[in-house]
Amino acid sequence: xxxxxxxxxxxxxxxxxxxxxxxxxxxxxxxxxxxxxxxxxxxxxxxxxxxxxxxxxxxxxxxxxxxxxxxxxxxxxxxxxxxxxxxxxxxxxxxxxxxxxxxxxxxxxxxxxxxxxxxxxxxxxxxxxxxxxxxxxxxxxxxxxxxxxxxxxxxxxxxxxxxxxxxxxxxxxxxxxxxxxxxxxxxxxxxxxxxxxxxxxxxxxxxxxxxxxxxxxxxxxxxxxxxxxxxxxxxxxxxxxxxxxxxxxx
Numbered sequence: 503x504x505x506x507x508x509x510x511x512x513x514x515x516x517x518x519x520x521x522x523x524x525x526x527x528x529x530x531x532x533x534x535x536x537x538x539x540x541x542x543x544x545x546x547x548x549x550x551x552x553x554x555x556x557x558x559x560x561x562x563x564x565x566x567x568x569x570x571x572x573x574x575x576x577x578x579x580x581x582x583x584x585x586x587x588x589x590x591x592x593x594x595x596x597x598x599x600x601x602x603x604x605x606x607x608x609x610x611x612x613x614x615x616x617x618x619x620x621x622x623x624x625x626x627x628x629x630x631x632x633x634x635x636x637x638x639x640x641x642x643x644x645x646x647x648x649x650x651x652x653x654x655x656x657x658x659x660x661x662x663x664x665x666x667x668x669x670x671x672x673x674x675x676x677x678x679x680x681x682x683x684x685x686x687x688x689x690x691x692x693x694x695x696x697x698x699x700x701x702x703x704x705x706x707x708x709x710x711x712x713x714x715x716x717x718x719x720x721x722x723x724x725x726x727x728x729x730x731x732x733x734x735x736x737x738x739x740x741x742x743x744x745x746x747x748x749x750x751x752x
Contacts, residue, residue, distance in 0.1 A: 507612070509619045510737070511544075511638035511667065515654025517625035519646050520675045522550045523707060523717075524730070525622040530583040530716040531734035532618055540578070540616040542609070543590040544634040545624035546602055552589030555581050556714030565591040568604045574611050583716060586616065602633035609637050618737070627657055635662050641669045643695060646676045647683035652692050659693060671698030673733065678703050699733040701726050 512521050512528075522545075529541040543551035543564060552558050557579055566572035567588075579587050590596070612619065621638055624630040635641065641662040645655040659669045672695045677683065679702070686697055704726035710717035718727045735741060 507614055507616055507619055508640060509609070509613070509621065509638045510640045510642055510670075511621040511623050511634045511662075512642045512644055512673075513621075513623035513631060513634060513658050513662075514644035514651065515625070515627055515631075515658040516645070516651045519644050519651055520701075520707075521545075521625075521644055522554055522622050523711070524642075524644060524673065524675065524701075525551060525620050526554045527716045527718045527727075527730045528734055528737075529585040529587075529620050530581075531718045531731045532738055533584040534718070534731075535734055535738045535740055537738055538586075538615075538617040539584075539620065540586040540588065540612060540618070541620045542588045542622065544602075544605055544621045544630065544637070546590055546600060546630050547597060547624060549590035549592060551587065551622050552592070554711055554714065555587060555589075555716075557581070557587065557589060558592065560589055563591040563596065564588050564608070565596040565600050567608050568600050568602075574608060578612075583719060602630045605633040606637040627654075627661055631658070632661065632665070635667050636665050638662075638667050641667050643669050643672045643693060644675055645672060645689065645693075647674055647685075647689065649684065652684060652689055656693055659695065669695050671696050673697075673699040673701065675701045676703045677701065698736060699729060701729040701733075 529539045532539045543549045562572040562577040567574050577588050621634045623634040645651045702725045706721040706724045710720035
């Protein structure tokens with residue numbers, strides 16, 4: 503039965519802030535909550551979503567769809583987590599003849615089939631990032647707690663508003679808890695958006711990427727996993743209860 507699909511872009515302008523890690527883990531956490539999820543690697547020049555999820559080599563990719571060489575259904579793969587994934591091609595040859603502006607149209611055939619579509623945007627504010635923003639209805643503004651990242655996140659949020667995509671909140675990632683980091687108040691003040699998730703730096707993430715398994719499954723009780731699960735619950739509109747001893751000691 504056809505139903506409304508929420509298309510959420512995860513973007514922040516700056517590279518290295520953890521967009522792909524958040525997309526892969528948020529998708530897995532949403533599946534665990536009963537959502538039908540499709541994660542799309544809309545980073546056409548430096549895609550990493552397939553690598554994170556252990557599917558680096560695949561016969562059909564988003565590049566093939568954009569070139570008209572494959573239907574979007576042929577480029578959808580089911581990950582062991584239950585999440586559906588549309589990876590992008592890793593070869594430089596894949597970029598030839600690919601126009602990011604075709605992305606919104608290419609994704610139309612999936613609308614109504616899944617509950618939530620997550621778009622892993624490219625770094626920067628070029629044509630690729632703009633295409634992902636235009637294809638989405640909502641934006642999760644991702645940043646780390648430093649001035650360059652927050653500045654780029656502000657530009658991303660403003661660009662999203664210009665194309666009619668609604669920012670739904672800020673996710674502050676890779677928090678170390680150091681004195682030099684920007685505070686919640688400073689970040690909210692600059693971005694004029696609420697912080698809906700704070701994800702601590704978690705050394706388990708590097709190990710989970712090496713294992714090609716989302717950290718929410720690789721180390722489900724790690725600090726980052728718990729934060730991402732809470733974010734997933736907020737997006738899905740469900741309540742996840744944690745036992746008091748886990749909140750205290752884990």
